[in-house]
Amino acid sequence: MRKIIGKVAANYPVIWVPTVEYDRFRDALASEVEERLEGFSTYCWDVERGISEWEGEGWSEREPNQDPLSPIVFGKNREQAVIILLDFDKFLSSPEVLRALLNAVSETEGRLVSFVxxxxxxxxxxxxxxxxxxVEEFELPTEEELLSVLKDICEVNELPLPEDAEGISRAGRGLTLFEFSRACTLSVVETGEVKREFILSQKEQLVRKNPVLELYHPENLDEIKGLERAREFIKKMATSGLGRGVLLLGVPGTGKSLLAKSIGKELGLPIVSLNFEAVFDRFVGSSEQRIREALKVIDAMAPCIVFIDEIEKGLSGLASSNSTDGGTTARVFGSFLKWLNDRTSDTYVIATANDVSKLPPEFLRAERWDAIFFVDLPTEKELEELLSYYCSVFEVEKTLSPSELAGWTGAEVKSLCRTAKALGIDLKEAKEFVKPLSATMGEKIERLREWASARCVPASKEARSFKKEKRKVAKAVKVGR
Structure with missing residues (x-):
């Protein structure tokens, strides 16, 4: 609010505040203007009530004119005035309203009139x-404000203040006063007291309402075999208070995503998945707004794990952004990088990538990530564990040894066992239907390993024990005419 008051005092003509807390913002701004700007008056217009004036402890009706031109004309005839316009974006598509506001900007120059x-x-x-x-942000309620609301709810319902009142208020960070009070009231209705679980449930609604976010609840951690070094590192960094995030680079199907999603369950933290591809929209400005809103929700969900799967796909158009999409991808990426660097919320980012060549250099530099891990093909020990596990899950006999599956990923071993079960055949027969990536993309995997050897930390404690096998290439056969 201090920044907004400063802009008003500096005669900024138009201030845009992107918030849905209309009443809280309106009252807070009016109070601040009254306290800190001597001689200023504050007015508010909305399409139903017209123009109201702040009179110290509340609003009094001034002009019940619902015409969107009326507050602009009203403001043009004032000095040292703040004109708050609620939901005025709906009228800016009108040429008459837009021109009137532009005229007001020039005509009130020097008279200290700001349209908010x-x-x-x-x-x-x-x-x-x-x-x-x-554009100025209006901060969400502080813990002190939420605690005050909690006390009022308990007092009205004649309930004692919960022992964990401060914890409940802390859990409510990121919610509006309306959302927090509704969650507390619902808890009282259903349980007779205010419980923290209801506040967290309300926060989950923020994720469900956002088109680019998804709340993930992992159920099975048994599928993760190996990757001990990465797992131990992430758990320690994520709970240290100093961690930023990790990038998991590697071969598709090796368990990068599964590892990332499992960390939240092990630490008891919600996992919020950010889909970069869903950020982009065909309407001008929508993509930038979507990433801003998504990052606000993520901050509100703190403490949490932020999961971004195959991040290179969402950034694939970055290099040509200025010529192909008017710079939208570059601006979205810039917003994300700024958040990645400057965030103060207790969020830990885990991103995965299969193709490092599509990631911009500035994305990989130091202090963006705590570490960059390379998830290679499973070691022989890891393959043994994977094979035993999936044979048990799908109830098939283990007729293959790990050495016969050298170069296979965990996803491919799972597919092998599932295929054997579905077709009622043994693993050796099912092997004919599952072709590993190491056989079809061997050169690409080797290039990825070579790049990672000097730049990444191995995700597993054990080095791969398999010797590089010579790939067999079928001899081309000439077809006669």
Missing amino acids: IVSPNLSALPPELERYTT
């Missing part, structure tokens, strides 16, 4: 208005 547009839909900002507009 309150709307979460920042993509509605017209290009004609961009140079005159500054």
Whole structure:
């Protein structure tokens, strides 16, 4: 709020505040203006109530005019005034309203009049208005504000304050006052007291409402074999208070995603999956707004694990962004990098990638990640564990040895056992239907290993024990005419 007051005092003509907490923001701004800006008046307009004036402890109706031009005309005739416009983005598509606001900007120059547009839909900002507009965030409620709401709810319902009142307030960080109070009230209705689980359930709704985020609840950790070094490192860093995140690079099907998703369950933290490909939208400005909103929700979910699978796919158009999509991909990537560097929330990022060549150099530099791990093909010991596990799961006999599956990934071993079960055949026969990537993409895997050898940390404690096998290539046969 201090920044907004500063912009008003500096005669910024248009201030855009992307929030849905209309009443809380309106009252907070009016109170701050009254306290810190001598001689200023604060007015608020919305399409139902028209213009109201702040009178110290509340709002009084001034002009019940629902015409969106009315607050602009009203503001043009004022000095030292703040005009709050609720949901005004809906009217900026009107040429008359837009022109009136642009005229007001020039006509009130020097008279300390600021129009404050309150709307979460920042993509509605017209290009004609961009140079005159500054965007300022309105912070979500603090723990102290949430604790105050909790006390009021307990008092109204004649309940004692929960012993973990501070923990409940802390869990509510990231929620609006409305969301927090509804969750507390629901808890009282269903259990007769305020419980932390209801607050966390309300926070999960934030993820479910966001099109690029997904809440993941892993059920089975037994599928993860090996990768001890990466797993131990991540668990320690994620709980140290100093961790940032890790990048898991490696061959497809080797358990990168499974490892990332399992960490949250082991640590008792929610896992929020960020789908970079879903961020991009065909409407101008929508992609940038989507990533901003998604990162806000992630911060609200803290403490949590942030999982980004195959991140290179979402950034595939970065190199040509300026010529192909008007720089949208570059701006989205820039927003994510800024968040990755500057975030203060207790979030730990785990990203996976199969193709390092598609990742920009600035994405891999030091301090972006705690470490970059390379997840190679399973060692013989890991293959033994994987084979035994999946044979047990699918109830098939283990008729192959790990050495006969050299170069196979965990996903391929699972597919082998599933195929044997489905067809009612043994593993040796099922092997004819599952072809490992190491046989079809051997050269690419070797190049990936070579790149990782000097740049990455092995995810497994044991080095691969398999000797490099010579690939067999079928001899071409000429076809006669």
